Amino acid sequence: MTDPFKLTIHMVSSLDGYIAKKDNSVSWFETTDNYERGVVEQDPGEFLKKIDSYVMGSRTYEHAVELSKSYGWVYGDVPTIVVTHRDLPIERPNIELYSGDLSKLVTERLKPNYRNVWLVGGASLTKDFIRLHLADEIRQTILPILLGSGTAFYDQVGIEQTLHLKDVKAYKSGMVELCYEIKK
């Protein structure tokens, strides 16, 4: 039996909802918190293997390319679709650019080819997917920090959306992962 198609919005944010600092630095991801009762971070390998496609906005892509110079390309060989109107340089064979209607992206491009798609940013693409009811799940990892400023994950989504809590995991690093189904 094949799993039904699922599009998951995934984001790591501060408690005040920021996903990036103004200068795009990532050092704040390193927490110094130690939560005794937390579970140990699993080897993400097995979990990430189930993701068969990534979708991201152009600035998230450019940021990932920039980071890849120091840390490597984090999305591996998984097919990655960058939603953009710009003609961005493509540095890897598994990356394609998409411009146009997001509903068609999901029904014509993603659904026939993939089962477990992760939308990994940024804020404006996330907002579009929520507003158009194109996402099935939100998986938000909250770091134990208040940043005060930066790029907000939920950029005034504008519509009210009811969620169903599926799972909560607290990690030893003080990170809390909240997983919600988006009610349609």
Add this chain to the structure above:
Amino acid sequence: MHISLDGFVAGPNGEMGWIKVDEQIFDHVGKRISQTDTALYGRVTYQMMESYWPAAGKKASASKHDIEHSSWYNKVRKVVLSKTMKDGLTNTKIISDNLPDRINEVKQSGNSEILLFGSPTAAHSLIQQNLIDGYWLFVNPIILGQGIPLFEDVKEKIKLNLLNTRQFTSGVTELNYTVDK
């Protein structure tokens, strides 16, 4: 504080109908606040509380929670942040200026933690002046899309330590942090 997943404490016009509270959450909250001798409010929230809780336990229709909370509310020392209200109310202290010193006096004069209830405007001032020692949040399973945010104009990075989390059957998640000072 009850918040939506996108970090709002109320809708744009103060709407709070989306907040999920049930017996399970009332009981859980009740345990902690019964240990608390000082409650902090902004003026608007205080006036809302004052118009309901003093008599809520005496109504014929009062639930177990109404009776317990009403009795706690009448007993607890209340501190209100307001520029317009005047001192003189029973068991109630008004803070209208010099927030850091006044809050520290309150902290030293009590025997328990001080809990701030709702009161987003008061929360913003206290957060901005680094007077908050912990966050006790109930994340509701909803994206509100717009409203009054809990965190506003936080001046600099604040590190937190996770104390515990808890899931409620209503889909609400409790997140409990202390501020790393």
